[in-house]
Amino acid sequence: xxxxxxxxxxxxxxxxxxxxxxxxxxxxxxxxxxxxxxxxxxxxxxxxxxxxxxxxxxxxxxxxxxxxxxxxxxxxxxxxxxxxxxxxxxxxxxxxxxxxxxxxxxxxxxxxxxxxxxxxxxxxxxxxxxxxxxxxxxxxxxxxxxxxxxxxxxxxxxxxxxxxxxxxxxxxxxxxxxxxxxxxxxxxxxxxxxxxxxxxxxxxxxxxxxxxxxxxxxxxxxxxxxxxxxxxxxxxxxxxxxxxxxxxxxxxxxxxxxxxxxxxxxxxxxxxxxxxxxxxxxxxxxxxxxxxxxxxxxxxxxxxxxxxxxxxxxxxxxxxxxxxxxxxxxxxxxxxxxxxxxxxxxxxxxxxxxxxxxxxxxxxxxxxxxxxxxxxxxxxxxxxxxxxxxxxxxxxxxxxxxxxxxxxxxxxxxxxxxxxxxxxxxxxxxxxxxxxxxxxxxxxxxxxxxxxxxxxxxxxxxxxxxxxxxxxxxxxxxxxxxxxxxxxxxxxxxxxxxxxxxxxxxxxxxxxxxxxxxxxxxxxxxxxxxxxxxxxxxxxxxxxxxxxxxxxxxxxxxxxxxxxxxxxxxxxxxxxxxxxxxxxxxxxxxxxxxxxxxxxxxxxxxxxxxxxxxxxxxxxxxxxxxxxxxxxxxxxxxxxxxxxxxxxxxxxxxxxxx
Amino acid sequence: xxxxxxxxxxxxxxxxxxxxxxxxxxxxxxxxxxxxxxxxxxxxxxxxxxxxxxxxxxxxxxxxxxxxxxxxxxxxxxxxxxxxxxxxxxxxxxxxxxxxxxxxxxxxxxxxxxxxxxxxxxxxxxxxxxxxxxxxxxxxxxxxxxxxxxxxxxxxxxxxxxxxxxxxxxxxxxxxxxxxxxxxxxxxxxxxxxxxxxxxxxxxxxxxxxxxxxxxxxxxxxxxxxxxxxxxxxxxxxxxxxxxxxxxxxxxxxxxxxxxxxxxxxxxxxxxxxxxxxxxxxxxxxxxxxxxxxxxxxxxxxxxxxxxxxxxxxxxxxxxxxxxxxxxxx
Numbered sequence: 001x002x003x004x005x006x007x008x009x010x011x012x013x014x015x016x017x018x019x020x021x022x023x024x025x026x027x028x029x030x031x032x033x034x035x036x037x038x039x040x041x042x043x044x045x046x047x048x049x050x051x052x053x054x055x056x057x058x059x060x061x062x063x064x065x066x067x068x069x070x071x072x073x074x075x076x077x078x079x080x081x082x083x084x085x086x087x088x089x090x091x092x093x094x095x096x097x098x099x100x101x102x103x104x105x106x107x108x109x110x111x112x113x114x115x116x117x118x119x120x121x122x123x124x125x126x127x128x129x130x131x132x133x134x135x136x137x138x139x140x141x142x143x144x145x146x147x148x149x150x151x152x153x154x155x156x157x158x159x160x161x162x163x164x165x166x167x168x169x170x171x172x173x174x175x176x177x178x179x180x181x182x183x184x185x186x187x188x189x190x191x192x193x194x195x196x197x198x199x200x201x202x203x204x205x206x207x208x209x210x211x212x213x214x215x216x217x218x219x220x221x222x223x224x225x226x227x228x229x230x231x232x233x234x235x236x237x238x239x240x241x242x243x244x245x246x247x248x249x250x251x252x253x254x255x256x257x258x259x260x261x262x263x264x265x266x267x268x269x270x271x272x273x274x275x276x277x278x279x280x281x282x283x284x285x286x287x288x289x290x291x292x293x294x295x296x297x298x299x300x301x302x303x304x305x306x307x308x309x310x311x312x313x314x315x316x317x318x319x320x321x322x323x324x325x326x327x328x329x330x331x332x333x334x335x336x337x338x339x340x341x342x343x344x345x346x347x348x349x350x351x352x353x354x355x356x357x358x359x360x361x362x363x364x365x366x367x368x369x370x371x372x373x374x375x376x377x378x379x380x381x382x383x384x385x386x387x388x389x390x391x392x393x394x395x396x397x398x399x400x401x402x403x404x405x406x407x408x409x410x411x412x413x414x415x416x417x418x419x420x421x422x423x424x425x426x427x428x429x430x431x432x433x434x435x436x437x438x439x440x441x442x443x444x445x446x447x448x449x450x451x452x453x454x455x456x457x458x459x460x461x462x463x464x465x466x467x468x469x470x471x472x473x474x475x476x477x478x479x480x481x482x483x484x485x486x487x488x489x490x491x492x493x494x495x496x497x498x499x500x501x502x503x504x505x506x507x508x509x510x511x512x513x514x515x516x517x518x519x520x521x522x523x524x525x526x527x528x529x530x531x532x533x534x535x536x537x538x539x540x541x542x543x544x545x546x547x548x549x550x551x552x553x554x555x556x557x558x559x560x561x562x563x564x565x566x567x568x569x570x571x572x573x574x575x576x577x578x579x580x581x582x583x584x585x586x587x588x589x590x591x592x593x594x595x596x597x598x599x600x601x602x603x604x605x606x607x608x609x610x611x612x613x614x615x616x617x618x619x620x621x622x623x624x625x626x627x628x629x630x631x632x633x634x635x636x637x638x639x640x641x642x643x644x645x646x647x648x649x650x651x652x653x654x655x656x657x658x
Numbered sequence: 659x660x661x662x663x664x665x666x667x668x669x670x671x672x673x674x675x676x677x678x679x680x681x682x683x684x685x686x687x688x689x690x691x692x693x694x695x696x697x698x699x700x701x702x703x704x705x706x707x708x709x710x711x712x713x714x715x716x717x718x719x720x721x722x723x724x725x726x727x728x729x730x731x732x733x734x735x736x737x738x739x740x741x742x743x744x745x746x747x748x749x750x751x752x753x754x755x756x757x758x759x760x761x762x763x764x765x766x767x768x769x770x771x772x773x774x775x776x777x778x779x780x781x782x783x784x785x786x787x788x789x790x791x792x793x794x795x796x797x798x799x800x801x802x803x804x805x806x807x808x809x810x811x812x813x814x815x816x817x818x819x820x821x822x823x824x825x826x827x828x829x830x831x832x833x834x835x836x837x838x839x840x841x842x843x844x845x846x847x848x849x850x851x852x853x854x855x856x857x858x859x860x861x862x863x864x865x866x867x868x869x870x871x872x873x874x875x876x877x878x879x880x881x882x883x884x885x886x887x888x889x890x891x892x893x894x895x896x897x898x899x900x901x902x903x904x905x906x907x908x909x910x911x912x913x914x915x916x917x918x919x920x921x922x923x924x925x926x927x928x929x930x931x932x933x934x935x936x937x938x939x940x941x942x943x944x945x946x947x948x949x950x951x952x953x954x955x956x957x958x959x960x961x962x963x964x965x966x967x968x969x970x971x972x973x974x975x976x977x978x979x980x981x982x983x984x985x986x987x988x
Contacts, residue, residue: 506950506951516950584928586858586859587858587859587926587927587928588859589859589860589861589862589863589902589906590862590863590869591860591862591869591872591891591893591901591902592869592870592871592872592891593872593902593939593942593943595870595871595872596871596872596873596942596943596946597942597943597946605869605870611866612863613862613863613869627942630938630942631938631939631942631943632935632939633860633902633903633926633929633935633936633938633939634859634860634902634903634926634928634929634935635926635927635928635929635935636926636928638928644928
């Protein structure tokens, strides 16, 4: 390239206040290969774009440098401008003189010198750039949604309504997720099941949704538009088509009442064969192989009672894991959250004292379909509590455990305080030990005021300890509003634990190619502008797997993710990014180092006819991350648009050697 | 170019800072040496012939067809001879790792003259040197003034001192490469100036071992591995093998002996820093499977398993690498 145009942006005063733009323009105009050098107040505006386009035509440019903001902001804008003027969009280079220069340097003279160097480097690189072609890729108009909680349900329904086939994979026997475990929702006090189950039914009945419950995604290959997914369907030991969900087997199971019931947070017991809750979707029985006598010992009485009683003859102990494969164009990840195990905070006595429970456990006690049939009792003696004390921020907003706010704890405690008052009457004492009440959502503050009005004691402070004494539990808390130390005697302590990433999120992140933040939650591509995108194109996140949020935010994000996903599915074909890796086979000796570092399975090691090896990049799978290029010990692996000689040309300029 | 038409080719061999192995390598071409002598007159070869520097000085410029120069530039004598032979030879070949890359003598670039003299002549258990006498370029004795070449602080490659036409890598160069180079010279089929007279691909290309993914969990030294599998890539067995970052041409001879490549072939054509390339590769694959869950402490432990990183990654190429030498504080 030897007919290069340089276009320097003032960015209002963002650049011009610190960098002498005119000096940069003069300097650039004298560089080898540069035939025109201009500046404009806002190069990204229509006028700026036209200036570039006209210059390309007038000066017959074959390469363009735009000195402006970060390429993350406007590279695609200027690529389009260059393309519209008839050039290949990849003969463009951005010199970032805003984020990497004017914004970070106070001294005008030095900043101007640096801007000149950055422009000179970009010109040196453009001289070596080559035109690149965007390949077309066909889109599979189907979606995978991982996780059948409220976010996954919403995303599935939205996508299926738009006419796309949806595979919904849920690892538990039923969809519904955490919301199905809740009794009421804040601040409206809607019955959680009443608003959730219609959506669950819609999932079941929608012709476009294919539900894989009790199944897990084990591998994802491919790239945007064409992901190959493998799902393992775990054996229920119950014929899915024959089972009517009548529950006869559940009632006769010899293990009935002996197995801790995870849906009820282990407060109740179930049998080895079970249906997690009455509104389960799909409404099918599942046999727990860890608990079933027949599956464990090969013997259950004279013959398995479930088998005897099942009129549909649905019990099938010969079932095995089943591997299902399909292709999708996009993936929405909505795998939800875990609650922190409060045993991590020894001082609160969880798991040491029976009457210290969590909000989710209390939720099951309040629920009429819960282990006590809606009777709120202390787990230790099944007595109605005379005093209940909530401890907020258990592990949350705590430098030593979870730095973040769980965003639902305050409102959950307030809601439960209301429900306790409703269920237990006026004579129950309710205490809330809080750090700050964060009632930020719509109508949340009003709900908080309402609770403050109903004889609830608020202590602003984190209790130092929960102790068990002869006549019940006591809590020491220093109230920072009154500067007094209180000792609260109480019957039931309810901890509000931190919301944490699911314990399998690390493995899941690897399978789904979704990166995680330092907190362990899945990472959005941009916290403000791409909150549902991930760094892998075509993979979106929704709900609490991205970070703590309440139901309405989860639903909103799920609809957003579905909409983002539909943008892709609604296209017949996509243009693939050409800035990908390639192997120079003359130099590749097939050592396989690159194969080991590729996160996208985009490199194959080929054995040639002469028994020698060579690496090959599968272009459709390559994301252009550059890992293999850095790892290649011989320099045979290069990246288009970032070849060694192209990068070194810039380095030489910045290092003062050219 | 046949000997009948144009007369015999005129060769010179010279050794600078080297161990002598390269000289042996020339003889290792065995009976081929007879063929060489048929086409070639050797005019200067200190290891084998009684010729003086003054004989070389007396030659016309460019009167030698080819000079094979082995050894690095350690002293002023090395430098003088490099410049002299450059002038006298039409083609100057950096022969062997020392001349091409700096090699083992080049590892002394982590030190300097003062420190080297101190260890060699003063401060070591087998030396009794109360006067702390170290070599001087000029020494007065009763008979007159004695002189020695100057010992430099920094070892240089041949091309850091004079213009070099071709390179033959290896410590010492494999006989196959030497034979091919001589054939090319005799048949006048040399590639463009500046070429390395060796294959483009790395040692792995010639290595018959099975290889797959390199997800290395720990690094071991050869003696720490019981039963090294002779059929599987050594890197995959946790042994650092420089093969992937090293230019081939040796037929993977070390691998054939079930020992790792130590990198004497120097960098591959697309890389200018062999050590950095290998470091980058190893850093990419070391603990790659569990990277995210590793603490800084665990990562450091893993990396600390690399004993003698400089001697491992830069054994043959320190003087021509980016780091080049330890910074001398004035």
